[in-house]
Amino acid sequence: MSTQAAQGPTRPQSRTRPARKDRKGSAVDRSLNWIDDRLGVSKAGRTFMDKIFPDHWSFMLGEIALYSFVVLVATGIFLTLYYIPSSKEVIYHGSYLPLKGRKMSEAYLSTVNLSLKVRFGLVMRQAHHWAADVFVGAIAVHMCRVFFTGAFRRPRELNWAVGVTLLTLAIVNGFIGYSLPGDLISGTGLRIMFSIILSIPLIGTYLAFFLFGGNYPGNGIIIPRLFIIHVLIVPAIIAALIGAHLFLLVRQKHTQFAGPGRREDNVVGSPMWPNFMLKTTGFQAMVAAVLLGLGAFAQINPIWQFGPYVPYKVSYAVQPDWYMAWLDGALRIMPSWEFAGFGHTIPLEVTLPAVVLPGLTFGLFYAWPFLEARFTGDYLPHHILDRPRDRPRRTGLGAGILAFYFVLFGASSTDVLANYLHVSLNAVLWSFRVLVFVVPVIVGFLAYEISKELAALPDSGKRKRAMIVERTPQGEYLAEPAEPRPGDGTEELEPEPVPVHMPVAELVGSGSLGDETGTEAGPAGVRQVER
């Protein structure tokens, strides 16, 4: 119905190419018309340009994850040009003396070369590693934001599930990624992974043999297999799921915090174009800059120091990247409860922390929106976010669960802590075995109580204007409110739809931005509407 109207009465449908002088509008106008003629995007495009992004710093966390992924892909492509996924044994003849003449895998050799020989290679490799760490971190923090503000509630349960899947894939691909260089630590990680798969009852042995192409260390096929999983299969799924994540976000529109003019049936903020696009493009560059800066100045995973992987060697203080540390910690503090009987063995000391625990963890994440709806009986759609304090039970539970994983994270450093604190390993281990149950209860209880008390305070959470306190010569104290900040005034305004043209009042005619937002934009905007 609206299609007919959109085609409008005045659009000429000429068979011949109009002469140059008859073509109207700027080159950009004509390009947009050209695309619209073929794809019919002007209506949806206009809506898209008007899409409103609510402003809150915490909505930026997902963007950090997205832009880390972009950096991962870009630096990763660079790395694939030099990395050789092969376990073939070669001898190092390069310029790094400590490795000279050592036997190593081709994978390790190529990683050493791309770090030490390829110009700018080290920065790219380190930026890639940092980007992976930041990627998982940003997803985790973004997920906490979504959790504690209740953004996963109806209608966003599906997008929550997509997000949980993205977190899983990010962790998996991170682990595979640092297994690729073939250094001593990554090889040890693979050995542990083989044992973890082996520990799955009934099918574990078969899975491990199929994946590695035989008993550990396999027939040399594992590195090429992990490589293609790491650079193609998982990234493709991640990219597709990010697309789905963003599509759902546009389709369902953003959530927003409560505030003046903000209702369940609107979105208040700044429009996609130009406000958000400029901000987010700049932010992409800034995220990339920070990751490259880390890659340039903060050494990470110096594999040439670790040496090549040899199955019978291991280094002291073996620890995985931070996002695997909770699993490592769980493996360390688990008691040695192997089940043996009926002609079979279930190595529960591995199966429980490394298979069942992650299964339960991600199962709980997937199920949370539905569990919560069932327990609260709240099946209504929500677009206004909760403040964490207003949902003490969720906040308390969430904080407790987070504390549990934090303790496990700490438990992955038992040996380092014992060394550092000069206490016995036994004391550290037993402390963690107790703490892993005690800390979550305490943290959860405190979070619950603090939330309840904060929620009961009148006016809590409102942005307060700063008070300037002065002391008079007589010793009196006088308090006066400070000057309003630039943003304060706008909060009082009722929001309006994004206008057809948005001249920025003070800059019109100043020449600097006038071309884009001033006189030119006016007629162009009107013409677009008239057609």
Add this chain to the structure above:
Amino acid sequence: MVDHEELARPWTLPPDDPRLQPYAKNPARAEKVIAACFIFAILCLAAFGASYWQAASERVMGGFLAVGLFALGFGIAAWGKYLTPRGPFEEPRHILHGTQLEQEAFQAAVVERAEVVIGRRPFLIKLLAMAGGITAVVMAFPLLRSLGPLPGKSLFHTPWRKGSRVVTASGRAITVDDLEVGGILTVFPEQAPGSAVAQTLLIRVATEPIVTQPGRETWGPAGYLAFSKVCTHAGCPVTLYEEQFQQLLCPCHQSLFDIYDGAVPVFGPAPRPLPQLPLMVDDQGYLRAQADYDQPIGPGFWERTTT
């Protein structure tokens, strides 16, 4: 979808509307700051190019690129924040679900058509389910089975054989005089030096024969003990030897094994002792294995029988 009426309205705000003011209090100053960012970015990015050309250190190159990109990004973001209309603007949130009529029509389309075309042919449904099932099963062969060999009994034995000479990773045979008391060495059977499965820790704890467990009276000739180096917890090499306590420590998850007691775990998550390799000394003084390990080495798995 956009309401066409809404779109057709040449909707605008009066130019002096506060929503159209730039966010910055002083836009001219903001513009200067942004310009400064861009100029700085141009200089840094050019410096990155120059430093690359001159093969400067990785830090210099990365530093210029990072700082330049950051200044560029900061300028763009500041432009988007401070020189754009401050708003607030809004858009309506359309109800996602259809009307009851639309929902019913959709349900009817899905269910009733299926009822007519599919539901009335139960025999075909059964056949289709069987076809789907068999596809899933047979696809598992190429997708899974081709990936690797079946485990068979390969987890139950190692390359150690009766009479295997004990050699180092480089293949040098070990004689009974090679280690001092307190010495430790990673050894392999002569058939498989460097083997991940057969890796074994050779420790000399005394000069006279050592018995760790009943039934192992002849396993420790001349004070030599040999234990599988693969941790029974998660398979890491058990590398650290604490001579003072005669214990072995796995550096991955800190399992501790008591050497004199047949490497039983005394601490940490490891569930089982490290299997002990029965040793003997031949006529020429070379160390040899009496047999393979008497049980599977390394971490537990489903098929492992109780010992």
